[in-house]
Amino acid sequence: MSPELTTILVTVAQGIVILLVAVLVAAYLSWVERRLLAWWQDRYGPNRVGPFGTMQLVADMLKMFFKEDWIPPFADKLTFILAPIVSMSAFMLAFAIIPITPNWFVADLNIGILYFFMLAGLAVYGVLFAGWSSVSKYALLGSLRSTAQSVSYEVFMGLSIMGVVAQAGSFNMIEIVNAQQNIWFIIPQFFGFITFFASGVAVTHRSPFDLPESEAELGAGYHTEYSGMKWGMFFVGEYVGILLVSGLLVTLFLGGWHGPLLPPFVWFMLKISFFIMLFILLRAALPRPRYDQLMSVGWKICLPLTLINLLLTGAIILWQQGGGA
Amino acid sequence: MNYLWSLVTDFGTQLRSLWMVFSHGFRKRDTLQYPEQKVNAPPRYRGRIVLTRDPDGNERCVACNLCAVACPVGCISLQKAESADGRWYPEFFRINFSRCIFCGMCEEACPTTAIQLTPDFELADYKRTSLVYEKEHLLISGPGKYPDYNFYHIAGMAISGKPKGSGQNEAPPIDTKSLLP
């Protein structure tokens, strides 16, 4: 076997393993989330199936497989089927750019972070298709909100990490991580971190920005009409989204695999678990805003904040270069 | 400036509620792990229904049908019979527990405290028909919540050995004809 072929095979194997593990972990998060939510609400959560309830996922999967996979007769069939596929695969594909350790990553793209923006933009179509093809009021309202929401967060989401890109001087994720050897970007780019975190929550439609879903007033929002495995794909897609955004936060702001003593893999896992926990804590603690409130936060606070942040970062970089010359 | 300050406080309150919810992780949990940990239901809990006996060991129920009338779901059914000494008793007494909502109306309606609800709530069964309880399942050998009450001693219709008006709080009946001038 020629060395090129070996490299290709190893890379493909790595990619498959990472994606499989990502999906598995994402599915398991459904159990982790319920246990954590219960823990913060003085309950136990699912603890009956298997030791500590760890087999709950298997029971849930069985239940979901045996549910009727129903397509409403009035729905637009093709789009209806396409929607969950789009919304799950977009996030999964975006996972490819996250470097877990110096040697473990799927794709070392030189446009790295832009690729994520592209797929985050595509993931919105999953929600839009779902709401539109369901021909139901609640689903439509849900996806309408999703549109309003994405219009307001996508702008500052891009801007929020341009500071990081400017400091690292690259879109490439691995170079961004390497640029954080001395100081994690969360310190110089604190406002970038805050705004990216907020928009990350909005991208994954997690509470408190789960307006497209909002069980309380819209049934289940954009996936009201879905059942069985199609619903399951939306569900897993949401958790893959959490994993993805947590992974991005770790690589962009918390120095990826960098850290003292422990091996890189352990550091990465620790950091990503912290952010996953934070996502769930947000859901446990914060109420959902009205969507005009969400938009005004997006346009009036986050956008100016990111712009100021970007300006200051640019000025400091220029000043440092000028000082050096 | 006010606007900026309110931004800071808003952000602060969000962080505060995050912390408060997180701190709940270190408190005692309220859940009772039921099948392993038994529930201690209070004495007046409304669970499985029993028919009690008076202190003499006789059935308290006089088959007056008031419980069956009071029952909002109509799950009690009984048939009156009369014993040799003139006492009434239910020939059969049937409660369909798959219908019963454990409201306690029957207990309130009962003039003889015969029918009583108990704190036992573990009634689950595999067959619906085995949720229909007959008199032999309902009747217990004790007086339940009212250990001293004996309907036939206090009031009630005449039975053999107890003529009319000889109850504890009763006066003998007055012969109205003898009151004539």
Ligand code: SF4
């Ligand atoms: S508890 Fe209520 S529902 Fe049950 S038998 Fe008595 S009256 Fe009927």
Ligand code: SF4
């Ligand atoms: S249980 Fe009480 S109310 Fe019901 S028939 Fe018997 S005496 Fe009457």
